[in-house]
Structures are given as structure tokens and as C-alpha cells.
Amino acid sequence: MKEQFLVKHAVGGRAFIDTGKQPVDYAWKQVQDEWVFTVRIEKERIAELLKWINELNVFIFQELENEPTRKIWFYVGDDAVQYSEEQGELTIVAVSQIAYVPDQFSAQL
Template sequence: MKETFLVKHAVGGRSFIDTAKQPLPYAFKQDGDNWVFKVQTAKSEIIDELLKWKDELNVFVFQVFENEPTRKVWFYVNEGPVYYDEASSHLVIVAQSRIEYIPDQFSDQVSQL
């Protein structure tokens, strides 16, 4: 499986992180009702700008399989927290909601809700 990680501004659609264009080490896990993302990255102007919009972020994980349709997982960061940990050089994003779907089947999946 190949995976792409994106962090975008929810309103404007501006991409802050896109591992398809610039690979970065990251990991995520579920923690209770939240999903915690840790991205290893240097502090930069892009990270500073991302932090300004921390209450309006969408996080996406695209999972591309060899013999299955691509799966898109959409996480919404509502009230964070979102912060940069200087000691570990990690951006930490906590998302509160998650929607998983197959883009080619999205309209079918929505009509079943």
C-alpha cells in the first residue's frame, strides 16, 4: 500500500503539507475519540502559517492499494490541539472527526447514509 498525507486549510483549500510532493515522516493513531498525527519536520514559515489556521484544518490520508480502489480518509481538526513541539521537531495535530470513503463510490456511499 502507498499512502499520501495532506494537511489543508479547510476554507481556502491551501495545502500546507503534501507528502506526494515533499515526503515527510509521519504517524497517526486513534486515541479515544480523537486521532493524533505526528509529523517530523523542521519549524518553517509553512508550519507557522499552518498554526495560524489550526482551528480550520482538514487532514487527508490517501491509501492506494494494488488490487483495490483508493481509500480516502478525511479528518477534521475542530478545536485541536495543534502545536509544534520544538524539543522533538514534531508537528502534532489532533483531529476530532473522521470520514472514510472510496472516492469513486462517494455518491453511492452518501446515498446509503
């Protein structure tokens, strides 16, 4: 499975992190009712992101062979983004998510 990780300003805004364009080391896991994303990245690469920490959304696009892309949209709550300069690590906690396959949505809503 191929996976793309995005961190965006709001829903339709600009992407601050997009592994489809520039790789970064990241991991994510579900912890009870939340999803925790850990990103190893230099502060210089995310200086603009840190200005908008209360307006972020996270997306994971999962590409499986012979299947349409599955997209997962994670909603990031207030005060859910932390950056440790010492560790060079960004932590994002999402409080909800919606998984969908765009090909399965009808053009008529």
C-alpha cells in the same frame, strides 16, 4: 499499501503538508475516540500552517493494489494543533473522520 498524508486549510484550501509532493516523517494512531497525528518537521516548513491552526483538516489517501483509492477525511477541532520547537514535532488531534472511496459515489446525488 501506499499512503499519502495531507494537511490542508479548510476543505478545498491550500495544502500545507502533502507527502505526495514532499515527504515528511509522520505517524498516526487512534486513541479512544480521537486520531493523533505526529509529524517531524522544521518550523520554517510549517510557519504558514501555524497561522491557521484552528482551520485545518487532515486527509489520508490509501492506495491498495487493484482497488480504488480510499480517502479518509479527519476533522480537526479547535485547540487541537501543537508544535514543539524543541522536538521539531507537530501534533494534530482529530475528533472525527469520514472514510470514503470516491469511485463509489454516484454522479446523481
